[in-house]
Amino acid sequence: METNITTNEAKGFYKLNWLQRIGFGSGDMAQNLIYQTISIWLLFFYTNVYGLNPGTAALMFLVVRLVDVLWDPIVGTFVDKGNPRWGKYRSWLILGGIPLVGLSILCFWNGFSGSVIYAYITYVGMSMCYTLVNVPYGALNSSLTRDTNEITILTSTRMFMANLGALIVKSLPLVIAIYAPKAANGEAIINTPDAASAWFITMTIFALAGLALLIFCFSQCKERVVMDQKEAANVKVSDLWMEFLRNRPLRILAFFFITAFAMMSVGNAADAYFMTYNVGATPMMTTAFMWLGTIPAFIFMPMVPAIKRAIGKKGMFYLFLGIAILGMAMMYIFVTFPALKQFWLLCIAQFVKSTGIIVATGYMWALVPEVVSYGEYTSGRRIAGIVNALTGIFFKAGMALGGVVPGLVLAIVGFNAELPQQTALAEQGILWLVCVIPAILLLLAMWIISKYELEDDVIDKINMEIEARHKE
Secondary structure (H helix, E strand, C coil), X not given: CHHHHHHXXXXXXXXXXXXXXHHHHHHHHHHHHXXXXXXXXXXXXXXXXXXCCHHHHHHHHHHHHHHHHHHHHHHHHHHHHCCCCCCCCCHHHHHCHHHHHHHHHHXXXXXXXXXXXXXXXXXXXXXXXXXXXXXXXXXXHHHHCCCHHHHHHHHHHHHHHHHHHHHHHCXXXXXXXXXXXXXXCCCECCCCHHHHHHHHHHHHHXXXXXXXXXXXHHHHCCCCCCCCHHHHCCCCCHHHHHHHHHCHHHHHHHHHHHHHHHHHHHHHHHHHHHHHHHCCCCHHHHHHHHHCCCCHHHHHHHHHHHHHHHHHHHHHHHHHHHHHXXXXXXXXXXXXCHHHCCHHHHHHHHHXXXXXXXXXXXXXXXXXXXXXXXXXXXXCCCCHHHHHHHXXXXXXXXXXXXXXXHHHHHHHCXXXXXXXXXXXXXXXXXXXXXXXXXXXXXXXXXXXXXXXXXXXXXXXXXXXXXXXXXXX
């Protein structure tokens, strides 16, 4: 038995135990506790608590993403060239994680209420530190094994853990309600400047929990499929764009990332407004609704390996992207027609929509190690950091749309945070952000992923040939 294990390990097709898989997944849970809070709640915090107008916040989100376009290639190159004593990639879970936690907490501090300069400094700094964690973490996946089935299991575990973090983040209204001031009827007030300290305390709790999970991830990951250090010394920033030009599967995946993250970011940023103004929900109702945006992960992500074997990766994308569009259509109809505007019907639509989104956008991360291997196959270098920096640029471009579009739409339709009830036009604009714009983006994503060519038999053959080269 030992001989077989050693032989398999020599070929690079490593099998991991469940503690290692959960340890790897805890890194994404940590990032979700921190960055999902930023993605889902920061715009709402800025407009309703901190005191920025939607247009100013939208511009800031765009500027931060432009900074990322310059910063991500630098980080990817630096990570691939470097060789820290604790590991090429996993070291950054600690080195980048500590400042990430500090700055994410400061993003929700209201000490300089309404200051655009303070908001820029903390948000830009937080985003740069997130890149220092996220790019190496993404590369870490492809450094653990070449085994396609193991990568699928790793990705399913990772997304299960990530959605566990998202479930906690979507409980934020309940946590804030504990510390927020109360109205005369006893209801917690979470959407005014009076709730500023409650937001700060809640973010502090989430961020420190995230740091503990990053440390656990660091302790359980072992890098075994990495680029030779002599080759790493020759990595440069221009390799990012060269890889983009010669690696067609990477280009397809990059554009899929743009549309997928734009869809998620637009919807996430609009959810708080939707529940507050279109539905008139309490913190408990908002939390329950957002939980339904995550609960499908615990049902369907463990089933992903079996579903993929049954209908293939493209079939799985088509099926679940279609389910997501169906859920968005249901939600739009239920809100538009007063007789159907029942909270329980909205919850059903939310569950259907989220089932499709979670599986499709969760599995897309399993494609990143594939395009890394394809790049190694064609160029001879396994530049995982560069590839993850490139995918990082594109998913942050999608997130930029997610940050800019809601702010612009809210400004156009005349959203006013000081009004307890928005105009009909403003409510319709919010509904478009939740349902219509994301559905359009999903249709585009389906067309993009139809062009992806690395089926399992193809990528398995590529990986075996790479390992055969290493033996020569």
